[in-house]
Amino acid sequence: MTFRSKAIEVALQRQPIPLVPPVEKITELYGTNTFHEDTMRTLLSPEAYIKISNAIRAGSNIDREVAEEVATAMKSWAISRGATHYTHWFQPLTGTTAEKHDSFFDLTPSGKAIEKFKGSALVQQEPDASSFPSGGIRATFEARGYTGWDPSSPAFLMDNGAGGKTLCVPSVFIAYTGEALDYKAPLLRALNMLDKAATSVCQYFNRDVAKVTPTLGIEQEYFLVDKALYYARPDLVMAGRTVFGHGPARGQQLEDHYFGSISPRVNAFMVDFEFEALKLGIPVRTRHNEVAPGQFECAPTFEEVNLAIDHNALLMDLMQKMAEKHSFKVLFHEKPFAGINGSGKHNNWSMSTDTGINLLAPTTKPKENLRFLTFLVNVIKAVHDNADLLRASIASSGNEHRLGANEAPPAIVSVFLGTQLTRMLEDLVSSGEITLEKGENFYYKLGINRIPHLFRDNTDRNRTSPFAFTGNKFEYRAVGGNANSASPMIVLNTIVARQLMDFKKELDERLNRGEEKKIAVVEILKKYYTDSKKILFEGNGYSEEWVEEANKRGLSNIKTTYEALKVYTHEDTIRLFESVEVLNARELHARYDIELENYIKKIQIESRVMGDLALNHIVSTAVKYQFKLAQTARSLSDLDMNNEAEPIKEIIREISEHVIIIKKLVYEMTESRKVANNLEDLVEKAKMYSLDVKGYFEEIRYHVDKLELVIDDEDWPLVKYREMLFIR
Template sequence: MAYLRFKALETVGNRETVKVTVPSIKASDYYGSNVYSTEAMRQTLSNAVLKKVITAIEKGEKIDSSTADAVAASMKAWAIEKGATHYTHWFQPLTDATAEKHDAFFEADENGRAIEKFKGSALVQQEPDASSFPNGGIRNTFEARGYTAWDPSSPAFLMPNSSGTNTLCIPTIFVSYTGEALDYKTPLLKSLAAIDKAAVEVCDYFDKDITKVTATLGAEQEYFLIDKALYMARPDLIMAGRSVFGHSPARGQQLEDHYFGSIPPRVNNFMVDFEIEALKLGLPVRTRHNEVAPSQFEVAPTFEECNLACDHNQLLMDVMQKVAERHNLKVLFHEKPFSGINGSGKHNNWALSTNTGKNLLGPTSKPKENLIFLTFFVNVIKAVHDYADLLRSSIATAGNDHRLGANEAPPAIMSVFVGQTLSEMLDELEKNGNIKIDKGDNVYMKLGINKIPEILLDNTDRNRTSPFAFTGNKFEFRAVGSSQNSALPMTVLNTIVAETLTKFKEDVDKQIKKGTKKEVAIINVLRDYIVASKKIRFEANGYSEEWVKEAEKRGLSNVKTTPEALDFFSTEKAVKIFAKHDVMNEREVHARHEIMLENYIKKIQIEGRVIGDLALNHIIPTAIAYQNKLITNVKGLKDLGLEKESKPVIEIIKEISKHISTIQTEVEEMTEARKKANHTDEARKRAIMYGSEVKGHFETIRYAVDKLELLVDDEDWPLVKYREMLFLR
């Protein structure tokens, strides 16, 4: 194993930077060139067909068979011209990855001649095997049938293959034979319809020209990069996605010199390369920079429609992994791949925009326009307050448990940061008494709504310790894990805001029916909501122990582990809100709860097995071999009459023995705990046992192994060390 480590280091030392050829200095010359976009359709479809497709995209209407045939013919011709040989329905099952089954355009006719075929029926629907995907009990193994159905709102794209050919990828939903959703996209689309409906109804108070509200998303993606050879020499990174052992190097992130520092040439070339591929696929990546931890980086896109943004983020991660291979690199998306330095998140910047071009979360200098801003602003805060636990459950994963609250990421306590300016404004609105309106805009003047700063972005700080922060014209959900599919937390966020807006309209309408003027009714309800949700607002350091105590006083949950956090996902309250807005039925909700528990169990199980394998088969034998060298040394010293000089070596031998004994005992107890958990039938109990009784041994074993790393000769140590992995140049 030590040989493998040094061979890997030698390989890294001989690496050359891979050169990248930019297609054009202007990204606009090739942006979206691998996307079957509206422009591509416009060039190949009749106006009548194109109009039907655009209407289907904008209104969610079903596409008829003749239109589907026309689109399929156009899409096939476009794809084949660009080198595509196969097509696939690209979908997002309830795993950590996307899924695809490639079918050739090629078919043989009755005379044995080769023809290229792709019908509308193949575009609209396919029937992949559903039995082997996570289903939470919805499907039996012998009931294999499932369906993928085309999502016209997310354009088809070409994915290059290493062979030089392309595959046409068609984004789809994935449902069971009986119609239940087996993917992330289906509930997301339904939640987007729910928030559109609820938001438009509220907008009607202010602007009757608003007929559609779209949730938008910009997902910032953090990740680590290490050399492929070093990755291959770490079985824990391969199997578990994170390093289960590794002593912190003398230099980590304490000098604060990596963040926004000069990007290493090798990394920069990788970034340029994957950005080119991303831009061809219509992914609007704009920002690249070094993150806080060594070898940690970030890529950020511009805002897009939420469904498309979620698709694009999943696609981006896939593209990054494939491009990394060309540069002999590995991308790590795990939330905490290295102990002692910052982990990675996926900051979801969420907002609401209208068909009239207005950002509903963007304040202006006009009092009347700011009332609509305040309405949506306060409703979002109220939604987070009322459904904080459900929001917490949406980001509960085994990887995120390592990261949340670790003085580098938001805590497990859900709270909202709005900044001093807006906080003072909400407090002022709360304190105002009953308001009477004589005429004109007096109500706005009396409330001081006109005093909201015109350039609010400069008056709203960024609180890195807040899981849900307002950043000027959007909310940033910072607690999402870097490996997660953003669709789940966005589904929850859309649904809870839709519910709050629905309730808001009911409350306002009640007052209007009693004769209260519309503006006063809106303000009265907003004031009630501000008071009711006040405890969720927090403006200070979310990392502090004081906040933990204060949050407890406020009655806010602080659930730090995934199994307990997932309880919130299938409560009666959660089931009711999902069903009410037709996002998920009760069966689908409970199935997802089951799947998330099983995923957690499997992740911890894999980590435990990796820990046991490395500890027993690599670390302990190495430590014993080195200990034997020291014993020989002690014997030699004693033979020379240097008994006093041998005492320090004897102490090292004793310390090594102590750590070996600890590792052996803890691994045995961990294995027994795992066996015990595996014999527990109920998934929740099994998950809790894995999270406490099995995972409870991880840090003790790690501590002993990391101490041995400092004691054993560097020449003998089998695992690539942190100092060798983390400073990529």
């Protein structure tokens, strides 16, 4: 029995794990493992609670005295729930989360054992920064780096699975010199600048607005593969995606998986991780089958951006742990299987005021719609002026396999508004008037009396647009399934903040000249819309016609990661980020180098995995199978059955042709990799990996996948797509 057949046998024997709901109402679970504000109100003195609450809402400083009281309360709360350790939980530029667990256990000078957690340990810790990517910000021998407590994201308890829990304190991570070495620090800066810029613009329309909070809802797509089948695929283990695999006869063409019935075993996994997510304060609400077989999606309620990103990173980690319990492996890679849909992480972004207004929600009231149009048009202009930077924010080796495929947004950044909003903006330009009509089909007329009236939204949806307006928010669909959403959110909130600042400056100049406010706002919006409308597109973003049209409009179509990432070092980019104090030139250059290195390493790993599988698994299997066929053909020839032997000889020749080409291509790919590795210049190395080394992938795959169709199913060494995608 082969490794593959053993894995299939194990996978087929799996049964759903029976689950007993831990409470009668799932709402009782929410936040039970988080040190949230209600808990703080109970455990802290009124003075300390007010200070910590102000820090969360207004960003005011927390003095060490308050930190000491919070640390004492956190320790008592965590220990009472089984915690033995604590850690600063942070998001370095590795793309994953990081944690170093320290015990509450300590000894007094007299040798007595105590449980200890000081305010100083809560506020700041010192992990070894030398092993995290820094992009040249710090030398290898300068190991010192600091993590710092982010009070706006609640501390939480992480269940280690094998006994004991750890108190996790969400934190920023900076170098000894003060530069950010993580995603959270620049994200917090960007959110702060957007709050200030958006609030100042809001006050032209409503003086009561004192704060604007960007919000985010992250839809997470993923695949589930049985654990045994996963470990029988070295490419999944090493690279997170399959480098070989012929498409099954039935993939997603019947469109029957999307929103289909969820299998019992998958449902048990979903219910289990949702219970745990709710305990951690992650407001998961939606689960369903996605388009591709074996693909699924979960989505939470909207949250403040920083918290939403922390929760998504925590959710991915939680899903991986819970998948182990259910003998699954979760695949977040953007394109784990060829020929079927890949996975995105749709970022639904908006802005809301402390007075309860969604700034991207249209109404039928002219005064309110002028405010709505102000923010809508400024967002469009920000995206138009910084489209290449937005493209860079979602660039990665994984997303490079996905973008432009027939299920993902193209590499061309465009904005979809829908016909009604587009007409509204055109009317604004032509007449200066704001109109938002409900239209005749505001309610659908179904002709079925027992069905209640169905409401039609003011806007359509477009699944092919990378940046689509969807009623009261923008959905950035191009973000990859394995990405940290902080990267695109740093860019989006920064460019919108800068644009709102420019709008305010221009409006103030007009008002100072004596122009009426409404007329001045409308005139500016008309100019912005006219200057930016070429980025609007209402049609099929997957079509070749759009590629041609985008080229005529002068829109960028940056297909490769190494090209997209260059934007981070452009003078305009540096000037933009420094003007709002989100990232400085050194930090931007560092992130560029880190992303390039990461890209090179990912393609290098895929290339090595491909060469190993091709030569040590596929070619060797093909040669053995050829020998079997040769013996059969020889036996037939010995019996003077040459006509019967000829088809077998044809198969032998076909296998030989594929084997010869595979060996030749693998050798050339390896040599190309050696040349790339010897290049000193990081940009040239990334370019060679992108154009030369990666250029061999599809051709090698083509010949390997052809062999999969020829070689006896019992002899084929790799678990096939039909098994990974349909055994659940």
